[in-house]
Amino acid sequence: MKQIIIVAGGTGNLGKRIVRALLAKDTEVRVLARLSTDSEKLRKLESSGAKIFKVDMSHPEEIAKACKGASCVVSALAGLRDVVIDAQKVLLEGAVAAGVPRFIPSDYSLDFTQLDPGNNRNLDLRREFHQILDKAPIAATSIFNGPFTELLTNEMPMILPKFRSVLFWGDADQKMDFTTMDDVAAFTAKVALDYSTPRYLWIAGDQISAREIRDIQSALSKEKFRLIRAGGIGLLNTFITIGRTLSPAEKDLYPAWQGMQYMRDMAEGKAKVSLYDNDRYGERKWTKVKNVLEQKKAQKH
Missing domain, CATH: 3.90.25 (UDP-galactose 4-epimerase; domain 1)
Structure with missing residues (x-):
C-alpha cells in the first residue's frame, strides 16, 4: 500500500522538487494549495501525478480532511511570521487533528539551534516555531542543509x-556547507517515507x-x-x-x-557540525x- 505524503508549499522552488522526488518513489502525494494559488502551477503538479487539495490555510479542519490517512506532512512554506509561524501552526494543528504521525517543518537552512537567538530574523522565526512544534503530539524531523x-x-x-x-x-x-535544492528535495523525500528519523538530520552537498x-x-x-x-x-x-x-x-x-x-x-x-547524515540512505552522488x-x-x- 502506498504511503500518503502531504506537501504544503508544493508550488514553490523547493516544494515542487520535493513533490517530484516523492512521485518518483511511487508515493501518493497530496499538495495543499491556497485558494488563490495560480491554477497553471497546480495544473503542472497535477499532470505530474500529484493530487491537489485547495484549502483555506487558516482552517485546520480543512487541512485535517486533506491529511486523512497520511503518514507525514512536509512543509516547504516560505515567508515571514504570517507563514513560518501562523500558517505552519495551522498546518500542524490540521496534521495532529488528522492523526498524522510525522511532520517535517520548513527549515532547510543552517543549523540555527547552534546560533545565538536574536541575531538572524528569519532563523529566529523557525526557532520560535520549534517551540510550538516540540509541544505537539507528533514526531518532528528538521533537515539542516546550509544555504542552497x-x-x-x-x-x-x-x-x-x-x-x-x-x-x-x-x-x-x-x-561552509552548501546543498543544491535537488539534493535537499531527494533527501527530504526519503525522510518523509522513513518512520525512524530522529529530531534533527544534517546534510551537506559540499x-x-x-x-x-x-x-x-x-x-x-x-x-x-x-x-x-x-x-x-x-x-x-x-x-x-x-x-x-x-x-x-x-x-x-x-x-x-x-x-x-x-x-x-x-x-x-x-x-x-561535525557529523552529517549524507549516507543515511546509502551512498549518493x-x-x-x-x-x-x-x-x-x-x-x-
Whole structure:
C-alpha cells in the first residue's frame, strides 16, 4: 500500500522538487494549495501525478480532511511570521487533528539551534516555531542543509565575475556547507517515507571555503580570481545594525541586512557540525559547488 505524503508549499522552488522526488518513489502525494494559488502551477503538479487539495490555510479542519490517512506532512512554506509561524501552526494543528504521525517543518537552512537567538530574523522565526512544534503530539524531523548552492550563482554576493574576485568575511579558510535544492528535495523525500528519523538530520552537498571557491572559479574561467576580505565579523555586525536601522524592510523576506545575517552566520562557523547524515540512505552522488558553477558557465555559452 502506498504511503500518503502531504506537501504544503508544493508550488514553490523547493516544494515542487520535493513533490517530484516523492512521485518518483511511487508515493501518493497530496499538495495543499491556497485558494488563490495560480491554477497553471497546480495544473503542472497535477499532470505530474500529484493530487491537489485547495484549502483555506487558516482552517485546520480543512487541512485535517486533506491529511486523512497520511503518514507525514512536509512543509516547504516560505515567508515571514504570517507563514513560518501562523500558517505552519495551522498546518500542524490540521496534521495532529488528522492523526498524522510525522511532520517535517520548513527549515532547510543552517543549523540555527547552534546560533545565538536574536541575531538572524528569519532563523529566529523557525526557532520560535520549534517551540510550538516540540509541544505537539507528533514526531518532528528538521533537515539542516546550509544555504542552497544555487545562491552562489545569483543572490549571494560572494562570487564577483566582473571584478574577478571572491568576497568573504572573517577567515578565507572557514568551511561552509552548501546543498543544491535537488539534493535537499531527494533527501527530504526519503525522510518523509522513513518512520525512524530522529529530531534533527544534517546534510551537506559540499563543504567548502572561500579560498577553495576562488580556486574553482579561477580554473573554470581560466582567469586568476583574487580573494577580497571585506572585513571581520565585528565589522559585518556593525553593517547589519546600520542597515536594519536605516532601512528596516521588516516586511521583506530578504532585505540586504538579512542576507548579511546569513553571511555572518556562515563566516562565524557556529552552525558547522561535525557529523552529517549524507549516507543515511546509502551512498549518493551529491552535487558539489564545482558542478553548479560548471553548469552556470555552460549556460552562458
